[in-house]
Amino acid sequence: MARLTTQKLQLWLVDQYLEEGSIIVNTTKIIKKINISIIRTSSINNIINSLYIKEILYKNNSHWKLQDVNLDYMHPCEYSTLIALPPEYNNLKVLKLFIDIYYNDFGGVYVQLGNMPFDIRKHLRNHFILGFVPFGGSFDDFIHLFVLDMNQLEKGVLMNIQGNDYWIIAGLGCVTADLPQGNDLVGVKCHSAIGGCRTCLVAKDNATNENLDIAMISRYHHITNVQFEGISIASTFAQRDEISKKYSLRNSPPILDQLQYECHLQSPQDTYHLIARITLKLLKLTISMLSLYGEQKFLKS
Numbered sequence: 616m617a618r619l620t621t622q623k624l625q626l627w628l629v630d631q632y633l634e635e636g637s638i639i640v641n642t643t644k645i646i647k648k649i650n651i652s653i654i655r656t657s658s659i660n661n662i663i664n665s666l667y668i669k670e671i672l673y674k675n676n677s678h679w680k681l682q683d684v685n686l687d688y689m690h691p692c693e694y695s696t697l698i699a700l701p702p703e704y705n706n707l708k709v710l711k712l713f714i715d716i717y718y719n720d721f722g723g724v725y726v727q728l729g730n731m732p733f734d735i736r737k738h739l740r741n742h743f744i745l746g747f748v749p750f751g752g753s754f755d756d757f758i759h760l761f762v763l764d765m766n767q768l769e770k771g772v773l774m775n776i777q778g779n780d781y782w783i784i785a786g787l788g789c790v791t792a793d794l795p796q797g798n799d800l801v802g803v804k805c806h807s808a809i810g811g812c813r814t815c816l817v818a819k820d821n822a823t824n825e826n827l828d829i830a831m832i833s834r835y836h837h838i839t840n841v842q843f844e845g846i847s848i849a850s851t852f853a854q855r856d857e858i859s860k861k862y863s864l865r866n867s868p869p870i871l872d873q874l875q876y877e878c879h880l881q882s883p884q885d886t887y888h889l890i891a892r893i894t895l896k897l898l899k900l901t902i903s904m905l906s907l908y909g910e911q912k913f914l915k916s
């Protein structure tokens with residue numbers, strides 16, 4: 616994080632991926648530690664004589680831009696609370712786990728340990744099956760007990776592993792699911808022409824535009840939360856439907872929101888499913904263009 620100072624006390628967060636955004640400072644040059652607050656709400660009344668950030672300085676399509684600091688993913692420490700170890704377990708070694716969920720088209724829900732190196736994690740034996748959501752059944756009912764367990768694991772539990780006691784803390788890592796399940800898990804309505812997806816708000820016609828300002832159009836959990844609140848306090852059903860349509864959200868937050876995670880960032884698009892479908896379409900279109908002779912020759916080869 617680099618910063619630029621003004622006469623006032625405001626600093627700017629500079630996009631970390633820019634060359635200008637990372638400055639390596641020799642530790643001997645550090646004079647003291649200072650606190651800087653990120654101001655996500657419009658009121659800055661509580662900031663007296665301390666440094667604060669309200670905007671992000673970044674580059675889009677080689678132009679410098681400024682945007683509200685709200686249009687940035689929060690650091691996990693801003694939305695997750697780490698509970699201190701009970702004093703009687705203070706001497707225990709703490710182990711931390713990332714629990715990844717994979718939910719496939721057939722209703723299978725698998726758990727993977729994000730801590731495993733990828734070459735080990737990808738083996739079939741390291742996909743631990745949690746169960747199957749019965750056809751026509753509800754994912755929320757199915758996952759409910761898992762969420763309760765994860766709530767406990769976020770706080771930490773005592774486990775005996777090979778004769779030794781450990782304090783285990785686990786959190787939700789990555790949630791992978793095909794469409795439309797992936798959107799359901801995040802509380803976003805299915806893809807529509809204008810509603811965007813579970814990651815961003817880009818309209819379908821614009822999706823391949825390479826100059827898109829991704830930071831500006833991304834979905835952020837802290838913003839989605841506020842939108843869900845707006846939906847929940849709507850006074851009539853019609854009003855509620857209107858607001859949820861406006862944000863392209865479902866009527867209530869998804870069950871996984873009960874866990875500490877940034878739903879939009881931690882539920883990436885499933886590239887395999889996206890590409891596989893398009894490849895099949897391309898193959899079908901190609902074959903339909905061939906003559907009968909060409910088709911037979913193609914299929915033989």
Ligand SMILES: [Zn+2]
Pocket residue numbers: 811812813814815816817
């Ligand atoms: Zn998108």
